[in-house]
Amino acid sequence: xxxxxxxxxxxxxxxxxxxxxxxxxxxxxxxxxxxxxxxxxxxxxxxxxxxxxxxxxxxxxxxxxxxxxxxxxxxxxxxxxxxxxxxxxxxxxxxxxxxxxxxxxxxxxxxxxxxxxxxxxxxxxxxxxxxxxxxxxxxxxxxxxxxxxxxxxxxxxxxxxxxxxxxxxxxxxxxxxxxxxxxxxxxxxxxxxxxxxxxxxxxxxxxxxxxxxxxxxxxxxxxxxxxxxxxxxxxxxxxxxxxxxxxxxxxxxxxxxxxx
Amino acid sequence: xxxxxxxxxxxxxxxxxxxxxxxxxxxxxxxxxxxxxxxxxxxxxxxxxxxxxxxxxxxxxxxxxxxxxxxxxxxxxxxxxxxxxxxxxxxxxxxxxxxxxxxxxxxxxxxxxxxxxxxxxxxxxxxxxxxxxxxxxxxxxxxxxxxxxxxxxxxxxxxxxxxxxxxxxxxxxxxxxxxxxxxxxxxxxxxxxxxxxxxxxxxxxxxxxxxxxxxxxxxxxxxxxxxxxxxxxxxxxxxx
Amino acid sequence: xxxxxxxxxxxxxxxxxxxxxxxxxxxxxxxxxxxxxxxxxxxxxxxxxxxxxxxxxxxxxxxxxxxxxxxxxxxxxxxxxxxxxxxxxxxxxxxxxxxxxxxxxxxxxxxxxxxxxxxxxxxxxxxxxxxxxxxxxxxxxxxxxxxxxxxxxxxxxxxxxxxxxxxxxxxxxxxxxxxxxxxxxxxxxxxxxxxxxxxxxxxxxxxxxxxxxxxxxxxxxx
Numbered sequence: 001x002x003x004x005x006x007x008x009x010x011x012x013x014x015x016x017x018x019x020x021x022x023x024x025x026x027x028x029x030x031x032x033x034x035x036x037x038x039x040x041x042x043x044x045x046x047x048x049x050x051x052x053x054x055x056x057x058x059x060x061x062x063x064x065x066x067x068x069x070x071x072x073x074x075x076x077x078x079x080x081x082x083x084x085x086x087x088x089x090x091x092x093x094x095x096x097x098x099x100x101x102x103x104x105x106x107x108x109x110x111x112x113x114x115x116x117x118x119x120x121x122x123x124x125x126x127x128x129x130x131x132x133x134x135x136x137x138x139x140x141x142x143x144x145x146x147x148x149x150x151x152x153x154x155x156x157x158x159x160x161x162x163x164x165x166x167x168x169x170x171x172x173x174x175x176x177x178x179x180x181x182x183x184x185x186x187x188x189x190x191x192x193x194x195x196x197x198x199x200x201x202x203x204x205x206x207x208x209x210x211x212x213x214x215x216x217x218x219x220x221x222x223x224x225x226x227x228x229x230x231x232x233x234x235x236x237x238x239x240x241x242x243x244x245x246x247x248x249x250x251x252x253x254x255x256x257x258x259x260x
Numbered sequence: 261x262x263x264x265x266x267x268x269x270x271x272x273x274x275x276x277x278x279x280x281x282x283x284x285x286x287x288x289x290x291x292x293x294x295x296x297x298x299x300x301x302x303x304x305x306x307x308x309x310x311x312x313x314x315x316x317x318x319x320x321x322x323x324x325x326x327x328x329x330x331x332x333x334x335x336x337x338x339x340x341x342x343x344x345x346x347x348x349x350x351x352x353x354x355x356x357x358x359x360x361x362x363x364x365x366x367x368x369x370x371x372x373x374x375x376x377x378x379x380x381x382x383x384x385x386x387x388x389x390x391x392x393x394x395x396x397x398x399x400x401x402x403x404x405x406x407x408x409x410x411x412x413x414x415x416x417x418x419x420x421x422x423x424x425x426x427x428x429x430x431x432x433x434x435x436x437x438x439x440x441x442x443x444x445x446x447x448x449x450x451x452x453x454x455x456x457x458x459x460x461x462x463x464x465x466x467x468x469x470x471x472x473x474x475x476x477x478x479x480x481x482x483x484x485x486x487x488x489x490x491x492x493x494x495x496x497x498x499x500x
Numbered sequence: 501x502x503x504x505x506x507x508x509x510x511x512x513x514x515x516x517x518x519x520x521x522x523x524x525x526x527x528x529x530x531x532x533x534x535x536x537x538x539x540x541x542x543x544x545x546x547x548x549x550x551x552x553x554x555x556x557x558x559x560x561x562x563x564x565x566x567x568x569x570x571x572x573x574x575x576x577x578x579x580x581x582x583x584x585x586x587x588x589x590x591x592x593x594x595x596x597x598x599x600x601x602x603x604x605x606x607x608x609x610x611x612x613x614x615x616x617x618x619x620x621x622x623x624x625x626x627x628x629x630x631x632x633x634x635x636x637x638x639x640x641x642x643x644x645x646x647x648x649x650x651x652x653x654x655x656x657x658x659x660x661x662x663x664x665x666x667x668x669x670x671x672x673x674x675x676x677x678x679x680x681x682x683x684x685x686x687x688x689x690x691x692x693x694x695x696x697x698x699x700x701x702x703x704x705x706x707x708x709x710x711x712x713x714x715x716x717x718x719x720x721x722x
Contacts, residue, residue: 039307039386040307040340040341040386040387041305041387042305042340042341042342042343042387042388042389043340043387046340053293053294055292057338057386059338059339059340059341059386060340061339061340061345063344063345080339080348082338082348084336084382084384085311085313085334085380085382086292086295086309086310086311086382086384087292087294087311088294089294089295089313089316093334093336093350093382095349096348134339134340134345136338136339136340136345136348138338138339138340138384138386140292140309140384141292141293141294141295142294143293143294
């Protein structure tokens with residue numbers, strides 16, 4: 001396991017107290033974000049998102065299946081995440097551990113609860129046949145902040161997905177019906193300082209983590225606090241404000257990458 | 261597998277290639293930040309990424325070999341890499357491919373330099389279109405060199421096969437599905453030693469000889485692409 | 501002085517024959533032929549062929565000075581990460597303090613940095629390090645930089661030329677571990693200059709005249 005030397009921890013804390021970070025960013029500033037869509041031609045939708053050196057690839061596959069009994073006219077959506085050993089010397093192969101599961105579920109909720117995919121427009125035969133949307137998150141290079149990279153890649157992939165109706169002889173291919181997506185922004189706290197879009201070094205010394213997803217109106221659509229430290233109420237309010245600001249900028253990048 | 265699918269049209273293959281022509285190959289070296297060595301490779305419609313970690317202490321302890329490093333190659337297909345979504349996680353096919361790739365690499369890596377260590381080679385197929393194990397092993401060879409792992413040679417792989425009684429190089433998707441034989445091999449290009457060899461289908465001894473020759477020639481062509489990519493990447497660092 | 505040819509070579513490349521020259525570092529011999537075993541820079545002098553590796557992990561050698569990060573205190577020793585394929589063992593007999601059984605944590609804990617020396621490397625690559633030397637101790641302040649171990653010779657320079665220049669113009673204390681870890685301490689500006697300089701050397705390690713370029717750059721920022 002990668003150990004963080006004590007003097008590195010001290011160095012980052014001292015810098016942060018002065019409002020600085022090791023790579024020169026402001027406390028609430030994101031690294032460079034780049035999004036590329038349609039990178040896997042076999043998938044119904046795909047995207048690669050890079051935040052700094054962190055890279056996540058998301059593929060969207062679709063199939064026809066049975067609806068859940070409590071929502072007979074709604075499509076089914078399922079999200080899985082793989083922290084493959086390729087991405088970091090600390091990732092092991094094997095069934096997904098809790099971090100992969102938490103990542104998948106947080107990204108999933110951000111999409112599901114805000115009803116970004118118009119699942120009720122994807123019914124083929126009520127009670128019998130609906131579209132099943134598989135969102136597969138593949139982390140390929142881990143350098144901090146997987147939540148935002150995975151969420152952005154998933155949104156970009158969904159926004160450029162095509163429902164493969166012709167392959168199943170149900171009609172013509174058409175774009176996946178989507179609404180305006182909320183954008184997530186993750187911050188971490190160490191030594192009473194809060195930074196946004198933690199680099200790997202910052203994440204390794206983080207005591208607490210907060211992800212906030214906001215929509216274009218500036219309303220909050222999802223939140224997740226992680227790790228075993230705590231936040232004060234003021235800290236949470238500040239994080240929410242920064243997330244709204246950063247969310248606006250990131251949303252522009254997202255729309256540009258999908259051609260909106 | 262007999263079928264009505266015609267694999268030749270007017271004497272040309274479905275994708276217009278000649279019988280001894282490779283699909284287009286593109287290699288990028290050192291594409292990942294955390295890995296010691298890495299490679300991104302496109303081969304026809306295949307998209308492969310490979311990362312090498314190590315040598316590092318082999319864990320669990322009981323897997324350690326006191327005389328040399330063990331090669332731990334893992335081949336994995338992403339859920340979205342194939343037409344019908346694949347459930348995440350290794351299946352028996354992936355585990356077998358991982359094993360034969362590990363064994364091929366072991367022959368050329370100077371493992372005695374790192375007793376008790378393991379060299380982890382992670383091959384991820386992001387998009388699949390026939391010949392993924394050859395693409396994977398070829399990418400692994402580049403990633404191992406990029407990681408500075410001492411080796412006697414850079415392993416390379418390529419497949420030949422038989423379609424409609426013709427021996428051809430580098431089977432494409434339909435050729436793999438509807439052809440009569442598939443022969444993926446890996447070699448040490450310096451010595452022509454065979455490091456990996458699998459075959460399924462039906463070949464006479466004469467046909468096998470022809471296919472093997474063709475596959476070896478294909479390996480050498482691919483090896484040149486590997487070498488060029490590595491030298492270009494590292495020579496760039498000299499021009500400051 | 502023969503100007504070395506800076507040609508990049510890759511594993512399996514044929515470099516020469518044993519009947520003409522000796523096979524040096526980074527090469528292997530088969531049937532009287534000398535081949536490169538890693539990706540590196542070819543170095544041919546009058547009697548030997550060497551390949552200077554451009555990448556690769558740190559392979560510990562007895563006598564190397566290294567910077568270690570303590571991983572696990574045990575009852576009468578510590579396991580230390582020295583950026584090698586294997587963790588190194590630091591025994592209580594090899595530290596300048598009188599450590600009682602099971603009191604190792606009082607002296608060194610997980611995450612502490614130490615300047616150590618490689619005491620022994622056995623056939624199975626089991627590593628032992630020591631703190632018993634006048635220049636070795638537990639690091640209290642300062643900043644740690646990590647680079648590829650293959651670049652360390654460039655940071656040090658011929659007969660220490662490069663590192664002396666850096667120390668002179670930044671007025672910082674610098675300790676370069678053979679294992680690719682560098683410790684820096686000094687005033688804030690000096691430390692930043694050192695970090696930037698090392699980044700440049702890392703990137704441009706293969707170019708000619710680097711020492712002069714760095715000296716010029718550091719002089720100007722004075």
